[in-house]
Amino acid sequence: METASASASASASPWARPAQIRPRSARPPCASPFARADWQTACAAILATNSNSPSAAPPPRVNGGYHSNAKPALADHASLDLDLVPVSNLPRPLSITDLSPAPMHGNQLRVAYQGVPGAYSEAAAAKAYPSCDAIPCDQFEVAFQAVELWIADRAVLPVENSLGGSIHRNYDLLLRHRLHIVGEVQLPVHHCLLALPGVRKELLTRVISHPQALAQCELTLNAMGLNVAREAFDDTAGAAEHVAAAGLRDTAAIASARAADLYGLQILADGIQDDSGNVTRFVMLAREPIIPRTDRPFKTSIVFAHDREGTSVLFKVLSAFAFRDISLTKIESRPHRHRPIRLVDDANVGTAKHFEYMFYIDFQASMAEVRAQNALSEIQEFTSFLRVLGSYPMDMTPWDTASASTISNDITDDSSRSS
Numbered sequence: 001m002e003t004a005s006a007s008a009s010a011s012a013s014p015w016a017r018p019a020q021i022r023p024r025s026a027r028p029p030c031a032s033p034f035a036r037a038d039w040q041t042a043c044a045a046i047l048a049t050n051s052n053s054p055s056a057a058p059p060p061r062v063n064g065g066y067h068s069n070a071k072p073a074l075a076d077h078a079s080l081d082l083d084l085v086p087v088s089n090l091p092r093p094l095s096i097t098d099l100s101p102a103p104m105h106g107n108q109l110r111v112a113y114q115g116v117p118g119a120y121s122e123a124a125a126a127k128a129y130p131s132c133d134a135i136p137c138d139q140f141e142v143a144f145q146a147v148e149l150w151i152a153d154r155a156v157l158p159v160e161n162s163l164g165g166s167i168h169r170n171y172d173l174l175l176r177h178r179l180h181i182v183g184e185v186q187l188p189v190h191h192c193l194l195a196l197p198g199v200r201k202e203l204l205t206r207v208i209s210h211p212q213a214l215a216q217c218e219l220t221l222n223a224m225g226l227n228v229a230r231e232a233f234d235d236t237a238g239a240a241e242h243v244a245a246a247g248l249r250d251t252a253a254i255a256s257a258r259a260a261d262l263y264g265l266q267i268l269a270d271g272i273q274d275d276s277g278n279v280t281r282f283v284m285l286a287r288e289p290i291i292p293r294t295d296r297p298f299k300t301s302i303v304f305a306h307d308r309e310g311t312s313v314l315f316k317v318l319s320a321f322a323f324r325d326i327s328l329t330k331i332e333s334r335p336h337r338h339r340p341i342r343l344v345d346d347a348n349v350g351t352a353k354h355f356e357y358m359f360y361i362d363f364q365a366s367m368a369e370v371r372a373q374n375a376l377s378e379i380q381e382f383t384s385f386l387r388v389l390g391s392y393p394m395d396m397t398p399w400d401t402a403s404a405s406t407i408s409n410d411i412t413d414d415s416s417r418s419s
């Protein structure tokens, strides 16, 4: 069974970098060797190589200002030992045009995330892979493609927030791409209201941020008397960067304390999420699946569709888990009418099929367990399309910020250890 391939459309990041140079006193959670100049040099070198130029040397590996063995970012921003770099040296997000083969990268794991430095996704990448090279991408789709094209080894992408719910775009992309879920990470998300130094709350006419972040802070903003225009941005740190770069004195951004440090903004209010236990779940994606195990708690994610009328198929799927005492941790349905799925039969003949809905289920069992294998072979009998997105170690961090930062939890997928 096959999925349709992705059609990518992306544009470059619309905002410029702030011009000011900041002192080097903050250490980011995850290393990133890719500065804008590196990518341009790398792409130019690759183009030269592709056009059979024997003289094209690999680009020099320049550290974009990021420290490589930095600590993961946790909820407690005050405890971070940050090391600021000149803002002009921060890596810019990858865009579709950068997706040519990878430049030289040494042996560090390269992890793609959506956003710019200071985004929560960068912190999630650092929590999942503590000494990785974090590669910012301007869109989720670009992060998927970065892994598929070997520019990155992993992608870390948000799928669900405890306040805002599912991040549907990534569910759709999981289906359209062939990457495997190899792990998950729960990140406590602690939002700040950021503005240019000297700006007072009363001057604000607009708050900008990622739509999820705006939604997660809606009640608190209202309670603060900030009934001003809200505008969506690609990511929280990108919004902070924009306020700084454009010198906007009437606009605040919702972003992390690290974004305030990176882009020279002041924190007008701290902890403005509507729930102090605000947590976002991210999945770690790789080109190859990991080998499922039974010596620790595992989760398995599947997606399926059926072309029969009525609700009985869903009922049968759920009972296949219930009869085997397998707990579900997530169920999500996505409308899918306009995107045919290519199904391949035993004779390798492909047909395009339209399904009304795709159903995504996460269940608490490893594919190495017989009960999980039996449940799936039963489900396969009454579904027309079934794909295992991944079987991976559960992040056991409780969805509770108070305890999250104190629990040490080995969430790194096995395959990364050999990388």
Ligand SMILES: O=C(O)C(=O)C[C@]1(C(=O)O)C=C[C@@H](O)C=C1
Pocket (backbone or CB within 6 Å): 114, 115, 118, 119, 120, 121, 122, 158, 161, 167, 189, 210, 212, 213, 234, 235, 236, 237, 280
């Ligand atoms: O904008 C960011 O900083 C992100 O990492 C994205 C994102 C999301 O997509 O949900 C991640 C965590 C928070 O929930 C808010 C935004």
